[in-house]
Amino acid sequence: MSNQPLIRESRVSRTAATALMFLLAIYFLLPIYFLIVAATKPQGDLASTNGLAFSHFDLFQNLGTLFSRSGGIFGRWALNSVIYSVLGAAVGTLISALCGYALAKFEFRGREFLFSVILGGVLVPTTALALPLFLLFSATGIVNTYLAVFLPSIVSPFGVFLARIFASAAVPQEILESARLDGAGEFRTFFSVAFRLMTPSLVTIFLFQFVAIWNNFFLPMVMLQKESLFPVTLGLYEWNGQTARAPLLQESVITGSLVSIVPVIIVFILLQRFWRTGLAAGSLK
DSSP states (O other): OTTHHHHHHHHHHHHHHHHHHHHHHHHHHHHHHHHHHHHTSOTTHHHHSOTTSOOSOOHHHHHHHHHHGGGTHHHHHHHHHHIIIIIHHHHHHHHHHHHHHHHHHOOOTTHHHHHHHHHHHHTSOHHHHHHHHHHHHHHHTOTTSHHHHHHHHTOOHHHHHHHHHHHHHHOOHHHHHHHHHTTOOHHHHIIIIIHHHHHHHHHHHHHHHHHHHHTOOHHHHHHOOOGGGOOHHHHHHHHHHTTTTOTTHHHHHHHHHHHHHHHHHHHHHHHHHHHHHHHHHHHHO
8 A cells, every 4th residue: 555655656747747748849849830831831821821720732832932043042052051061060070079089088187177178168159259250260261151151160069078978988998908009000099999989979969060050040140141152041041031022932931941951850860879879878977
């Protein structure tokens, strides 16, 4: 009899937790559902029909209009976002892995102070760095180029923090010593041993980097003036600002917003197995 209240309390707790997660799932998925519904409607039905109810199915026509508008500039924006995000996340992950590995496996004077400085960088909002970066890049002449967005994207203090945790957890010191005894240099030891052991965890860093760069808006807005260099976020923002005098752009903005989240969903689906493994490694540490 003494266990009965505990069982009842456990069931109540599980039910309450499940209900809360269900409500949160609805909260987070509702905007995506709205985008899907709105992207299938013709322009005239956006204001005249229920926002959460389907009407005439014009998705393919809306997609055709989206990719043909303004000479197909949306396709260029999407390609720019892919370049910024994939290359920036890949290079940023490699840099984070190298820095995190060094901080975890090498003893040198000032290591903890350096790591504290990196942690301090995590606390600095990226928007606060946009103006100093603009002044620096303006002096070097790379404003309004791909590099103006790409170079800041490859530096991630949070990625270095995670990489140090992952390196400490996933790379035994004994294996590194064995590789060194076999004559491997430090870079060969890192790429042939440590990097492979850290790979599932580094996918987590790649995902964080990819999503952050894909959703980045303020830095491109400060750095870029050429439409041909815009990422999809900035391009849709520019279109949205023109809907007051060109209402037909509204449907393209909505359809473009739906298209813009598809790559993020695809990347998460493809890499979720490694992502879960990486998070588990960090939690064990």
